[in-house]
Amino acid sequence: MADPQFNAPSRADAGAPTSGVIHVRTRLTADFTVISNALAQRRGSAVTVGVAAYISSLPDGSRVSITALCEHFTEGEILISRALGELEAAGYLERRRERLPAGQIRTRTYFYEVPVGDTTPDGPPDPPSLPRPRKLPTAEKSTPSSTMTTPTTEATPAPVRDQPEEPSSLSDADPRAVAVLTSLRRVDPRLVLSEQEAARLAPAVAQWLAADVAPSQITALLTARLPDRFLTRPARILAFRLRETPLPPPPPRTLAEHVARPVVPPLQTCDGCERAFRAPESGHCRDCRSTHRLRAAG
Numbered sequence: 001m002a003d004p005q006f007n008a009p010s011r012a013d014a015g016a017p018t019s020g021v022i023h024v025r026t027r028l029t030a031d032f033t034v035i036s037n038a039l040a041q042r043r044g045s046a047v048t049v050g051v052a053a054y055i056s057s058l059p060d061g062s063r064v065s066i067t068a069l070c071e072h073f074t075e076g077e078i079l080i081s082r083a084l085g086e087l088e089a090a091g092y093l094e095r096r097r098e099r100l101p102a103g104q105i106r107t108r109t110y111f112y113e114v115p116v117g118d119t120t121p122d123g124p125p126d127p128p129s130l131p132r133p134r135k136l137p138t139a140e141k142s143t144p145s146s147t148m149t150t151p152t153t154e155a156t157p158a159p160v161r162d163q164p165e166e167p168s169s170l171s172d173a174d175p176r177a178v179a180v181l182t183s184l185r186r187v188d189p190r191l192v193l194s195e196q197e198a199a200r201l202a203p204a205v206a207q208w209l210a211a212d213v214a215p216s217q218i219t220a221l222l223t224a225r226l227p228d229r230f231l232t233r234p235a236r237i238l239a240f241r242l243r244e245t246p247l248p249p250p251p252p253r254t255l256a257e258h259v260a261r262p263v264v265p266p267l268q269t270c271d272g273c274e275r276a277f278r279a280p281e282s283g284h285c286r287d288c289r290s291t292h293r294l295r296a297a298g
Helices: 046-057 066-072 077-090 175-182 195-210 215-223 234-244 286-297
Strands: 093-099 105-111 146-148 267-269 276-278
Touching (some): 046 105, 066 077, 175 195, 195 234
């Protein structure tokens, strides 16, 4: 019988792969999220898959607006907005406009584990008592205040704000709007605009000025929390903020300067009882005058 050869290569495990990733599985019992392979292995942007996984891990009622997502991720508003748009186009995310009893408009976000329209038996069905709203235009889809929640009330779409007509040249634009746009580079030197870009953005700034928004407030809204590195032209970021940022509330009204305040008579000392009272001239107080009238009548 031949002696065993100890230098012979050991036989590889039949189930172990020879290349690629090897998973080390751990059975999780808490703090985990179940995501379908169709979503996790979706081709395209990694930002879209990351945003979808993050939203799936949040509890109901969490804020998932563009501003809230930018506070969590290092990507800027453009990439986050693009990821939300891709998820909405794929049927994983839906944003509905609803009118509150007080007349205010809010955006409610619905996230589906299975895309809307999928016939998978395990997919979440649409609420039977809630009609499907019509799709809103792209300019009205992304809002800075949206929450992920469960359907409770009927959605009513908000009216679309009319888009102003773009001027043909910078000379036709509102000079106040042009002044606001040209002053942005004083706050951030990267916000340098060409004449064509300034003429294209001027009508949106003019709408804000017509809504009694101060130029300094517009500058602060357009330059706050800008990304450290621009992946696109500054004009596109400014156009996105002008289109998606809701108009701030108007300033409180002050009393007109011509409204005269009531004249308060000065304090006087009564000549009879030395009590203090208000009157244009010195003399007797009301009680002393009544006493004098009674004595004269008696």
